Ligand SMILES: Nc1ncnc2c1ncn2[C@@H]1O[C@H](COP(=O)(O)OP(=O)(O)OP(=O)(O)O)[C@@H](O)[C@H]1O
């Protein structure tokens with residue numbers, strides 16, 4: 001898992017690490033949790049990758065682009081007099097958590113950033129799937145501050161609201177049932193059966209996120225270097241562990257060495273990567289050699 005700030009090379013490091021593991025024969029997946037399509041671009045994939053699906057990219061290497069997709073909320077569905085069946089059909093099997101949380105949100109007014117939550121639930125479902133299917137390495141490219149914090153705190157909030165609804169939501173369920181019998185029946189029946197299962201899946205995914213080897217990425221400039229300490233605090237707050245700090249884009253200027261020195265209190269392996277002119281865009285064949293070198297350095301530092 002990668003952290004850093006604005007163009008420092010998070011995606012480059014994430015993709016390099018994934019390419020390296022895949023090249024070593026491990027079944028690997030790289031997840032773009034940072035919006036946009038920078039992972040696919042860095043991998044030189046030109047054909048659009050279908051969001052929220054496991055897409056095969058190279059031998060042993062699959063890519064998942066996590067995006068929040070728009071959907072008709074339960075409140076809108078009711079306004080539009082949509083059948084419950086039609087509403088639920090928006091969510092394929094693996095995304096069953098989204099309507100549950102949408103209902104919790106819509107009916108109980110639990111304030112949630114639905115797109116962020118949707119992304120989070122997609123990640124949960126993807127991580128569980130990857131684990132079930134026996135992937136050996138999963139690399140997540142995540143924006144370090146807001147994105148990371150939201151990712152980890154969504155876990156708590158979601159599990160808590162699902163549990164609350166299962167434990168003491170009966171009164172509320174009856175109110176809903178009186179107004180909308182179909183939803184009342186769904187919540188009392190299928191929903192109740194699934195809630196524990198979903199809590200367990202979120203917990204499983206969150207545990208694997210917390211167990212991840214977090215890698216900080218910065219460039220040898222003063223403010224990105226000092227920001228690594230803030231990012232590390234966020235990770236520690238959620239009991240995560242940082243394994244290494246990557247300093248990317250080193251040009252060999254004298255002042256860079258003193259900025260790199262500022263990283264020493266981390267007491268982490270520091271991986272230094274020089275600036276390479278040949279890394280800018282284009283086909284993977286042009287950059288693969290360099291990316292593999294970067295990946296090897298990172299992997300060796302976190303062993
Ligand atoms: N060591 C390097 N030498 C030369 N170019 C590099 C190096 N590392 C990264 N780049 C280039 O810098 C740009 C930004 O890198 P990257 O996309 O990995 O950063 P990022 O931290 O993921 O950015 P964002 O915050 O936008 O997600 C890319 O064009 C990449 O090819």
Ligand SMILES: [Mg+2]
Nearest residue numbers: 010011034038
């Ligand atoms: Mg990026």
